[in-house]
Amino acid sequence: MIQEFIETRAYSEELCEPLKTEDYVIQPVEFVSPTKWHLAHTTWFFEVFVLTRFKKDYQLYNKDFPYLFNSYYEAKGDRVMRAHRGNLSRPTVDEIFSYRTYVTEALKELLKVSAVKELLSIVQIGIHHEKQHQELLLMDIKYCFGHNPLFPVYKADFNEHSSEDAKQNxxxxxxxxxxxxxxxxxxxxxxxxxxxxxxxxxxxxxxxxxxxxxxxxxxxxxxxxxxxxxxxxxxxxxxxxxxxxxxxxxxxxxxxxxxxxxxxxxxxxxxxxxxxxxxxxxxxxxxxxxxxxxxxxxxxxxxxxxxxxxxxxxxxxxxxxxxxxxxxxxxxxxxxxxxxxxxxxxxxxxxxxxxxxxxxxxxxxxxxxxxxxxxxxxxx
Missing domain, CATH: 3.90.1580.10 (paralog of FGE (formylglycine-generating enzyme))
Structure with missing residues (x-):
């Protein structure tokens, strides 16, 4: 599970490598979230659902982040409205990556010393939650680029092509x-x-x-x-x-x-x-x-x-x-x-x-x- 967790966290960041800083922030419509928000929200999930509960004396990275990066979990408190996620020019992209590193390292340490069944179950949900957001990340990047009059290329070798056999059975x-x-x-x-x-x-x-x-x-x-x-x-x-x-x-x-x-x-x-x-x-x-x-x-x-x-x-x-x-x-x-x-x-x-x-x-x-x-x- 530690290996799958590490690979999942790394892949989210790999998906962002073709982007420029300006690409991380935009939100052209309500249902499209900024890349920066996806990176932070998937980190918030592990921090709030796992670390604050299972890691002794865990300190939040930033006391404001649970408010900024909660999505729709009413039971976890107030949150920035979905349509306003693009207003978050701060915290900066660099700080979001620091937040990710902080939480990733803390969770790796926790998993090395604890194998409580409930803990592992929530971490597994968190891994698949991040995989869902990886797909959403690409969907949202495509929407942003596809509505840019310059039609920027995200990645020249990214393959969405899937031809179908002409014969239908x-x-x-x-x-x-x-x-x-x-x-x-x-x-x-x-x-x-x-x-x-x-x-x-x-x-x-x-x-x-x-x-x-x-x-x-x-x-x-x-x-x-x-x-x-x-x-x-x-x-x-x-x-x-x-x-x-x-x-x-x-x-x-x-x-x-x-x-x-x-x-x-x-x-x-x-x-x-x-x-x-x-x-x-x-x-x-x-x-x-x-x-x-x-x-x-x-x-x-x-x-x-x-x-x-x-x-x-x-x-x-x-x-x-x-x-x-x-x-x-x-x-x-x-x-x-x-x-x-x-x-x-x-x-x-x-x-x-x-x-x-x-x-x-x-x-x-x-x-x-x-x-x-x-x-x-x-x-x-």
Missing amino acids: WATIKEGLYHIGHQGNGFCYDNETKAHQVFLQDFEISSRLVTNGEFIKFIEDGGYKNPLLWHAEAWDWIQGEKIEHPLYWQKTEDTWKEFKLNGLNTLDFKDTLSHISYYEAAAFAQWKGYRLPTEFEWEIAQDQFSWGKRWEWTESAYLPYPNYQKAPGALGEYNGKFMVNQKVLRGGSAFTSNNHTRKTYRNFFHPQMRWQQSGVRLAK
Whole structure:
């Protein structure tokens, strides 16, 4: 665990190496957090949930930091509002890195002398919490760079590309009772439990994800202008926000381009579609004459296809499983409080850290969000 902790902490900082100091601070919209804040918040998690509780005579690095870098844990006290994170020009970037070093060293010392089960359990959650923020870090950097008129290159060799085989096969799953949820002793989040049974009807699911080329046809056929394809709330959203194509796409003259972390490039029609909302995914599926899979169908069929290229929208609302139990105390706010008005995504993406996702992992976002690397797998 010490080794995994060290590697995780180091990888967060490695992701920041291509950045300039100015890149660490910006927050163009409320749902995008500054890089500096991510680095500090993941450090705050270990300090507040682990060190202050398990390390004798531990001294906070700075008495103001618990207020500055708490995210949404009401039980842990007041915090800077999410929309105001970009106002924190101070503490400086250098001080945040000093804060990280201080907490990392203190926790390494603690782990060398203590192996209390509860301590190790919270550290493991903290490691995966930081892996989640590594993905968010890349999502947020891409949003910042993708809305900069200069379209800066984050890293020239960063590979988001994922082409799909032109041939589409359909895996057939027979109706019956199936086991859902995490089983075994490996790490999982509480929202993946309790394991339980669900009844599924016969269905088929696509062997591959939808491509950019397929989605272009939806656009050219007037998909964004046909109200019959959209949920009422979705139609209001695309009208109000003037949505006409996936996030990071643009058309100059007759050429489609797409911004990626390696810069602005000509759109690859064979590449896997990404950065679309649930609203767009559902409208496209209806236009094709299919539908999105439920999260249970996806989980049961996941050994029939290759996944992890994109987070995949499902038709399932983000709800607790039968006999779900939130963790006691502030850690109970990690997942349970968000089980309303959100849709489940399954899989992973080019932004997901190693050893983090699994077939029972449940990601979740509001249906209009699309700055995550979200794609579409069809079902029928």
